[in-house]
Amino acid sequence: xxxxxxxxxxxxxxxxxxxxxxxxxxxxxxxxxxxxxxxxxxxxxxxxxxxxxxxxxxxxxxxxxxxxxxxxxxxxxxxxxxxxxxxxxxxxxxxxxxxxxxxxxxxxxxxxxxxxxxxxxxxxxxxxxxxxxxxxxxxxxxxxxxxxxxxxxxxxxxxxxxxxxxxxxxxxxxxxxxxxxxxxxxxxxxxxxxxxxxxxxxxxxxxxxxxxxxxxxxxxxxxxxxxxxxxxxxxxxxxxxxxxxxxxxxxxxxxxxxxxxxxxxxxxxxxxxxxxxxxxxxxxxxxxxxxxxxxxxxxxxxxxxxxxxxxxxxxxxxxxxxxxxxxxxxxxxxxxxxxxxxxxxxxxxxxxxxxxxxxxxxxxxxxxxxxxxxxxxxxxxxxxxxxxxxxxxxxxxxxxxxxxxxxxxxxxxxxxxxxxxxxxxxxxxxxxxxxxxxxxxxxxxxxxxxxxxxxxxxxxxxxxxxx
Numbered sequence: 001x002x003x004x005x006x007x008x009x010x011x012x013x014x015x016x017x018x019x020x021x022x023x024x025x026x027x028x029x030x031x032x033x034x035x036x037x038x039x040x041x042x043x044x045x046x047x048x049x050x051x052x053x054x055x056x057x058x059x060x061x062x063x064x065x066x067x068x069x070x071x072x073x074x075x076x077x078x079x080x081x082x083x084x085x086x087x088x089x090x091x092x093x094x095x096x097x098x099x100x101x102x103x104x105x106x107x108x109x110x111x112x113x114x115x116x117x118x119x120x121x122x123x124x125x126x127x128x129x130x131x132x133x134x135x136x137x138x139x140x141x142x143x144x145x146x147x148x149x150x151x152x153x154x155x156x157x158x159x160x161x162x163x164x165x166x167x168x169x170x171x172x173x174x175x176x177x178x179x180x181x182x183x184x185x186x187x188x189x190x191x192x193x194x195x196x197x198x199x200x201x202x203x204x205x206x207x208x209x210x211x212x213x214x215x216x217x218x219x220x221x222x223x224x225x226x227x228x229x230x231x232x233x234x235x236x237x238x239x240x241x242x243x244x245x246x247x248x249x250x251x252x253x254x255x256x257x258x259x260x261x262x263x264x265x266x267x268x269x270x271x272x273x274x275x276x277x278x279x280x281x282x283x284x285x286x287x288x289x290x291x292x293x294x295x296x297x298x299x300x301x302x303x304x305x306x307x308x309x310x311x312x313x314x315x316x317x318x319x320x321x322x323x324x325x326x327x328x329x330x331x332x333x334x335x336x337x338x339x340x341x342x343x344x345x346x347x348x349x350x351x352x353x354x355x356x357x358x359x360x361x362x363x364x365x366x367x368x369x370x371x372x373x374x375x376x377x378x379x380x381x382x383x384x385x386x387x388x389x390x391x392x393x394x395x396x397x398x399x400x401x402x403x404x405x406x407x408x409x410x411x412x413x414x415x416x417x418x419x420x421x422x423x424x425x426x427x428x429x430x431x432x433x434x435x436x437x438x439x440x441x442x443x444x445x446x447x448x449x450x451x452x453x454x455x456x457x458x459x460x461x462x463x464x465x466x467x
Contacts, residue, residue, distance in 0.1 A: 005316035006062055014323040015061075015441075020095040023132040024061070027070050027091060030054050036132070037074060037089065042124040044113070049122060050077050056444040058185065061317070067094045069186055076122065087122060088139035090186040093132065100135040103143075104128035112141050117153045137186065144187040147254050148215050151192065152179055156213075159258050162248050163196055163209040172198045175206070182212070190215045194258070211248055214257045214370075221257040224370050225250040227296075228259075231369075240294075242287035243365040262367050264360030271354060271388070271405060272396050278408050280359045285412035287364035288352065288384070292377035292417065296347045302375040304342050311336055311431040314438030318452060321441040325456050329434065332459050336431040340424065345374035352380045353387040354394065378421050381413050382428035386436045389429075389467060390455040399454075406467050426462045433459035 010017075016024040026032045034054035043049045053075040060069040074087040094100050107126045116125055117140075125141030128134070140149045164172060176197040183191040192213040199206045214221060228247040234240045248258040270280050315333040319326045349356075350371035358365040385406045391397055397405075414422045437455035440448050461467065 004062075004065065005312045006320055010062070010320055012323075013320075015321045018062070021062075021068055021093055023093045023134060024068065026132060027068075027093065027134070028056065028059070030056055030072075033072060033091075036129060037072070040127060040129050040136070041074075041089070041138070042127065044121055044124060047122070048079065050079055051075070052077055059442055059444055060186075061320075061442075066096065067092055067099075071184075071186055085122075088181075088184055089123075090137045090139075090142075091129070091132070092135045092137070092186075094135075097133075100133050101128055101130075104135050107143060112149075115146075115153075116141060116149050120149070120152055139181070139184060140190075142186060145189065145215065145217050147256065148190055151213060151215050151254055151256050152181075156194065156251070156254075156256075156258075158251055159194070159211070159249055160196060162258070163194075163211055164198065167198070167207070171201050172207075173201060174198050179213075188217055210261055212259045212261065214259065216255045216257070219252075219255065220370055221255055222250050222252065225257055227369060227372060230296075241290045241364075243363065244369060245365060245367045259367075262358040262365045264358040264363060264365060266355050267357040267359055268354035268393050270359060271394055271402075277405065281405055281408045282412040283359060283362050283364050284357055284384075285381075285409045286416055287357075287366070288349075288380055289413050289416035291366065292346050292348065292380055294347050296372075298347060298372065298374050300373045301345055302348075302350070302373045304340060304376070307375070307379065307431070308337055308340070311434055314435040317438040317441055318434065318456065322449060322452050322456075325453060328456060328460060332430050332434060332456070332463055335463055336427060336434075339427045340376075340431075343376050343424075346377040348373060348375045348377055348380045350375065350379065350383070352384045353392065354384070357384075376424075376428070377417070378425050378428045379432070381410065382425060382432040383435075385410060385429055385467065386432035386455075386458075389458045390433060390436045390440070390451070392436060392440070403467060410467070426465060426467075429462040429467065430459045433462060 016028040018024050034051065037054055038051050051074050055073045057073050058071040062068060070091045072089045074089055076087050077084045092100065104126060112125050113121060120140050123138045125138050127136040129136060137143065140152050142148055174196055178195040180193040181190060182193055192215065194211050194213050196209045197206060225247050228244050231240065231244045232246050235243050245262045246260040248260060250257050267280065267284060270277050311333060315329050318329050349366060349369065350373060351368055356366065356368045358367065388394065388402055388406045391399065391402050394402060433455050437452045440451045440455060445451055
């Protein structure tokens with residue numbers, strides 16, 4: 001479903017004002033929400049936890065017309081033993097009067113507490129804040145991702161034999177299982193790190209085996225599993241200049257995909273740690289070029305109209321967040337719409353950024369391939385360059401170094417693809433940078449207003465013919 005742009009009346013007001021969601025003025029204020037959560041969240045088992053800080057980390061404002069989904073990280077301490085942890089909490093507000101309270105009453109009757117593992121049950125899993133007309137869900141409870149708490153709840157017997165491949169089962173005993181949440185998007189999915197520590201009964205020697213679990217709301221994980229299997233088999237046959245993270249298994253009843261750890265270092269870390277990263281960027285460029293020219297049997301396609309809808313949605317978010325950029329963003333968005341045309345589709349990753357690429361020498365591995373479709377192949381290099389230029393996750397990389405890194409990647413990429421592709425590259429960069437600016441706002445990154453403005457300035461440079 002195409003993402004809808006914000007209504008013009010909302011954009012003219014400027015974030016956080018929205019006539020349908022007056023709660024946003026409070027909900028977007030970390031200090032106010034700290035007091036709200038301190039007052040309303042109820043600890044279970046008679047505990048008295050202290051919430052020390054509230055950090056907004058992802059806002060999906062009006063992604064549909066009927067509601068806003070607001071994610072926060074709470075930093076919590078247990079005064080009785082000094083234990084500290086980060087607790088994810090989601091607030092959902094609705095345009096329809098009474099909808100949040102209706103859902104809360106319905107969910108409270110079902111009483112989700114017995115289904116949540118004890119070690120994950122710190123606060124009441126679902127609550128309602130009357131003053132904000134806000135439904136609250138406390139991780140790992142998620143009314144649309146109910147398989148999440150099942151995955152967190154115990155050993156995954158289907159996966160453990162696969163993780164212990166190469167070890168004689170009768171000789172090894174499991175000493176410890178650990179599940180660590182790594183990423184979470186309310187109602188959409190989560191990524192967990194699953195670690196097994198085992199010991200040889202005869203020698204006493206220990207080993208650690210680890211994988212990553214992606215928990216899905218729907219059956220998308222099964223499609224990703226099949227794609228990763230096909231690409232892994234091709235790489236084993238020596239037919240591919242790149243790799244993908246190897247799938248271990250897909251557990252349909254849990255809608256969960258198990259994946260090996262990616263080898264090497266994330267491109268993000270390579271760029272941040274300095275040194276000579278030219279070779280890594282050139283290897284990545286060759287791998288991306290190969291992927292974009294791969295003969296994959298894909299059926300799903302993202303047309304130009306879908307891409308423009310994404311850009312327009314991001315543009316409306318940026319105009320709402322930063323009204324002072326409104327005229328500039330409107331002009332840039334119009335240039336993208338007027339300049340791009342339909343082209344023969346090719347495989348695209350569609351979520352290519354520095355933390356989704358791992359490098360070890362000339363060996364390049366892509367992760368997070370859930371969004372792979374047929375589309376304009378130039379979207380991928382533009383997407384990656386936009387993230388590098390805007391320094392998403394790369395705050396420690398100086399701006400001039402980021403631009404140099406982008407130049408190295410671009411020069412190598414276009415040496416390995418048809419020459420005509422470069423003609424539309426900068427225009428794709430304009431659109432990608434607008435999307436990046438919208439993403440910075442949605443993630444509520446520190447100093448997000450300055451970062452959004454910098455991304456829009458980079459888009460303006462790209463529209464003028466330079467990165």
